[in-house]
Structures are given as structure tokens and as C-alpha cells.
Amino acid sequence: MNAFGKQHELPFRVAAAEIVGEQALHQHLEYCAGFFDGDGCATAERQGGRCKLLVGQTASSGEALIMFARLFGGAVYATARGKGLRRPMVLWQLTGQPCSVAASILARHPSLKRRQLQLLAAWPRVPLRTVAVQQLQELNKSSPEPEDILCTWSYLAGFFDAEGCISVPAAGKCRVILSIGQKQKSALVSIQSFLDKEFPEYPSHLRHDGKMWSLTCEQTDFSRRVLRHLMLSGLLVKRNSAEAALSLHSSNHPTVRAKLAVFNGNQSKSKRLDESGCSRARQISAAQASLGYFRSVGRSERVELLQTRIKQMKDCHNILNTEAQLSNLRRTIRSMLGTGCVAT
Structure with a gap:
């Protein structure tokens, strides 16, 4: 697994003595809540009902998973080998009582998955777990209201690291476009409202293509201002992409696109223009x-x-x-x- 410019052997674990204290948890709480809303999962085993917190990422972008391990414990495992253009996947996992403790901490920040986290924080003993598992499954299928989410710059940095995309179009003017995609629009509505308050002079666009909701910032000045705030607020996984996008001008357009192609995933690799x-x-x-x-x-x-x-x-x-x-x-x-x- 690659993270912070280094290769880390898997499974990756942090010794109990190295897990950071309450002050660091408070500093990174909003970022972790945002990242967990994007790529995290609160679940429980069918047999035995042991609760779990899971966060998945590609093996080339393990920064956030190492942060979760250092803040809450647990371990990062390899889950899927690369095949074709699909990159290898890794997973941070925390179970049992430490899972309940971590869930109670993450639930302090109003977020998309706060109710699931609150349920895991009060996870019952074995005789009562069947009902709790059913409640958790129902919560995972439900759609919270935008008002349930408190969007801050740190929360948005985590959410964007998990679900965001930085792109520079091939044709037309040199532009930086930011986008976030989700099946449900609750988080995107909350983020759009936050951006409207922070930058009332710039419009963002919320659209639905029949399958996914997407929120986009399509003006380069707007995108750059958002990226600068995200970098100051703890952006980790997409920091290199953000730095490349902020350096864009007419003379280095091909170079910036090439850098973003390296940092981004392989989903559209064969379709990218040289x-x-x-x-x-x-x-x-x-x-x-x-x-x-x-x-x-x-x-x-x-x-x-x-x-x-x-x-x-x-x-x-x-x-x-x-x-x-x-x-x-x-x-x-x-x-x-x-x-x-x-x-x-």
C-alpha cells in the first residue's frame, strides 16, 4: 500500500502505544466524519452480530486509512487484487468494543451516517444483537435530510478526498472543474448550501443523470478558491491532484492533464486524450x-x-x-x- 510517498506492508497495524490521543482526535474528527460519509460503512456480521467499521480505498491512496488506524486502531488489509485496469483495493477495519468507541467519537459530528454510528456506539450484548442488526440494515437503506449534516471545510476535505474529482477538460479554455458524485443527494445539498454561504458570488450546479447526483464547480476561480481552502483544511488523498490543478495555465495544460491522469483512477484511462x-x-x-x-x-x-x-x-x-x-x-x-x- 502506498501512502505519504512510502510503501507500507499489509496488514498495516498501529501499536496501542502509538494510537494518538484525544487532542488529535478532535483536530481530525470533522475530516474523518466526512471521509467516512463518503467511503465508510457501518455494518455487523450476520452470525454473532459483531459490529464493524470499514473504509475502503485503492492501494495507491492509503493516506486516509493510515489516519484512521492511527486515530482509532484497527488494521488495513488487502481485499482485492488488481485485474486489468482495476487497481488493488485495501480496507481499514475495526471490530468489537474498539469499534463502538470509534463510532461514538465519529458520531460527535452531525453527518450522513451519524445514526448508524450512534447505534454502533451503543451496540448491545449478544442476546439483543439480532434486533440491532436489523435496525442497522434499515438505517443503511434510509436517506437522511440535508439538515442532519453539518458541512465545514474539514468535513468537506474528507468527503472530497473520498468522493471528489478534479478535472481539466481537453478542449476549450483552460478550466479546473470540481465534481462530487453520490446516489443520494442529501450530502450534496448540504455541501452546496455551505459553498453558497462561503462564496455567494459563484454558482455551483446540482444535477441528476438518471442514476447519480453530481455537484460541480465549473468556474476556474471558484474551483481554485475551494481547493485552497480544502488543502488548508487537511486534504490528504487528493492533495497532489489539487496542487497540479492550482498550477494550471495555458502553457502547461497538457502537463497538468498528464499529472491528473496519473493521480486519478483507471476507469477512463483508455478514453483520455493525449x-x-x-x-x-x-x-x-x-x-x-x-x-x-x-x-x-x-x-x-x-x-x-x-x-x-x-x-x-x-x-x-x-x-x-x-x-x-x-x-x-x-x-x-x-x-x-x-x-x-x-x-x-
């Missing part, structure tokens, strides 16, 4: 802007010429993108084979 692809995308975008102008002034002959040109540009763009994706796939396969992966 430097040449970004240049072609900008040319197509400029041609489309010209097309819109000539349509508005009634220059039909220029409109026809531009439509033909744009179609040719798009066809060429698609072919070259496919070639680049195949080349990238070959490099990925060679790299994986070089690290000991085997074909199955």
Missing part, C-alpha cells in the same frame, strides 16, 4: 464556434464549408484517438507484465 488529441479537440471546438457565428449572420456558404470541414476533422480525430488508445493499451499490458502480472 496532448495531440487535446490540440485536435481545441481546433474542432474553435471551428464549431465559427460555425455558430456564421449561422447567426446568415453566411450559408461558409456554414456549408465549415460543416464539411468539421466532419472531416471529427473523422480524423476519432481514427487517431483509436490508434492512441491501442498504443496506450499495449504500453499498459507491457508495464503490467513487467511487474509480474500473468495472463489468465
Whole structure:
């Protein structure tokens, strides 16, 4: 597992004497509450009813899991090997009485999963656990109200580390876009309300695509101000991505996109545009802007010429993108084979 620029052997445990005290817990409580709302799970075993706190991450981004281990105890384990473009996964786990203690601490901050944490904090003995397990399952299916969540900068830093995304579009102006996706919108409504109060001059956008809710900051000045506040408030997992995004200007656009591609996950790796692809995308975008102008002034002959040109540009763009994706796939396969992966 990689964290803080070092490799850590798994399972990763912190000795009882090294677990930090109450003061450090207070300093990091809001961040941990936000991160747990994003990637954490309060659950219990079916047999025996032993309660558990779980937080999962990719093995290349273990900073938050090490923080949880140092604050609350428990251990970080490997849970899934990498396969194809899927990265290896790791999991922080805490069970039994230490789990109840940690849950009682995390429940101090009003959060998305506060009711589940409060239930684990008062987890009953064996004879009464069947009812408690059923209550926990019902709570995990329920949707809290936005008013149940207290959004602060530290809470948002944790939540963004877990669920946020920093992106720089390939075409158009040099822009930094921040986005957070969730199946339920309660946390996003609370975060949007918080950002509206902090930056009333900038709009954020809450949308639903039929499957997921997303909250986005689409103005670069807005995104940069938010990132600076998040970094001051304890941003860990996405700190390198934030630093890269804050350095963006017109002359280093391809470099910043390349850095973000390394820091981000592999879900869209094969679809990301390289430097040449970004240049072609900008040319197509400029041609489309010209097309819109000539349509508005009634220059039909220029409109026809531009439509033909744009179609040719798009066809060429698609072919070259496919070639680049195949080349990238070959490099990925060679790299994986070089690290000991085997074909199955």
C-alpha cells in the first residue's frame, strides 16, 4: 500500500502505544466524519452480530486509512487484487468494543451516517444483537435530510478526498472543474448550501443523470478558491491532484492533464486524450464556434464549408484517438507484465 510517498506492508497495524490521543482526535474528527460519509460503512456480521467499521480505498491512496488506524486502531488489509485496469483495493477495519468507541467519537459530528454510528456506539450484548442488526440494515437503506449534516471545510476535505474529482477538460479554455458524485443527494445539498454561504458570488450546479447526483464547480476561480481552502483544511488523498490543478495555465495544460491522469483512477484511462488529441479537440471546438457565428449572420456558404470541414476533422480525430488508445493499451499490458502480472 502506498501512502505519504512510502510503501507500507499489509496488514498495516498501529501499536496501542502509538494510537494518538484525544487532542488529535478532535483536530481530525470533522475530516474523518466526512471521509467516512463518503467511503465508510457501518455494518455487523450476520452470525454473532459483531459490529464493524470499514473504509475502503485503492492501494495507491492509503493516506486516509493510515489516519484512521492511527486515530482509532484497527488494521488495513488487502481485499482485492488488481485485474486489468482495476487497481488493488485495501480496507481499514475495526471490530468489537474498539469499534463502538470509534463510532461514538465519529458520531460527535452531525453527518450522513451519524445514526448508524450512534447505534454502533451503543451496540448491545449478544442476546439483543439480532434486533440491532436489523435496525442497522434499515438505517443503511434510509436517506437522511440535508439538515442532519453539518458541512465545514474539514468535513468537506474528507468527503472530497473520498468522493471528489478534479478535472481539466481537453478542449476549450483552460478550466479546473470540481465534481462530487453520490446516489443520494442529501450530502450534496448540504455541501452546496455551505459553498453558497462561503462564496455567494459563484454558482455551483446540482444535477441528476438518471442514476447519480453530481455537484460541480465549473468556474476556474471558484474551483481554485475551494481547493485552497480544502488543502488548508487537511486534504490528504487528493492533495497532489489539487496542487497540479492550482498550477494550471495555458502553457502547461497538457502537463497538468498528464499529472491528473496519473493521480486519478483507471476507469477512463483508455478514453483520455493525449496532448495531440487535446490540440485536435481545441481546433474542432474553435471551428464549431465559427460555425455558430456564421449561422447567426446568415453566411450559408461558409456554414456549408465549415460543416464539411468539421466532419472531416471529427473523422480524423476519432481514427487517431483509436490508434492512441491501442498504443496506450499495449504500453499498459507491457508495464503490467513487467511487474509480474500473468495472463489468465
